[in-house]
Amino acid sequence: MKHVDIFTDGACSGNPGPGGWGAILRYKGTEKELAGGEADTTNNRMEMTAVIRALEQLKEPCEITLTSDSKYVLDALQKGWAAGWQKRGWIKSDRKPALNADLWEQMLALVAPHKITYNWIKGHAGHPENERCDALAVEQAQKFK
Numbered sequence: 001m002k003h004v005d006i007f008t009d010g011a012c013s014g015n016p017g018p019g020g021w022g023a024i025l026r027y028k029g030t031e032k033e034l035a036g037g038e039a040d041t042t043n044n045r046m047e048m049t050a051v052i053r054a055l056e057q058l059k060e061p062c063e064i065t066l067t068s069d070s071k072y073v074l075d076a077l078q079k080g081w082a083a084g085w086q087k088r089g090w091i092k093s094d095r096k097p098a099l100n101a102d103l104w105e106q107m108l109a110l111v112a113p114h115k116i117t118y119n120w121i122k123g124h125a126g127h128p129e130n131e132r133c134d135a136l137a138v139e140q141a142q143k144f145k
Contacts (some may be wrong), residue, residue, distance in 0.1 A: 010046025024138025069123030
């Protein structure tokens with residue numbers, strides 16, 4: 001399997017408000033940057049969209065190291081929360097509806113063929129790829145102000 005490093009971040013000005021996302025894919029020293037945004041969204045939706053858009057770039061099953069500062073995304077995937085919500089019809093263990101079911105549905109389908117190592121990092125702490133993804137995300141969010 002090919003090994004791909006993926007770095008992602010999302011940003012939102014107000015929550016909800018204008019938002020953006022950024023992602024970097026790295027394979028054998030070559031990098032590809034992706035970014036986008038929405039006029040009315042949330043920080044979590046932008047974090048999720050960054051991961052979704054990055055995974056959509058992969059054309060075959062890969063070994064992935066996914067690096068993000070979003071505990072929401074990483075914990076829901078790594079700890080199986082999102083899969084559990086899906087099995088329960090998008091209901092959380094506390095019987096409340098799971099937020100962002102539309103994006104979780106997409107993400108769960110996209111992660112399925114891959115072997116993923118999840119790597120949480122503290123945001124805004126000088127991690128070069130996280131800082132770049134944040135800059136991409138903020139730049140996109142600005143377009144909707």
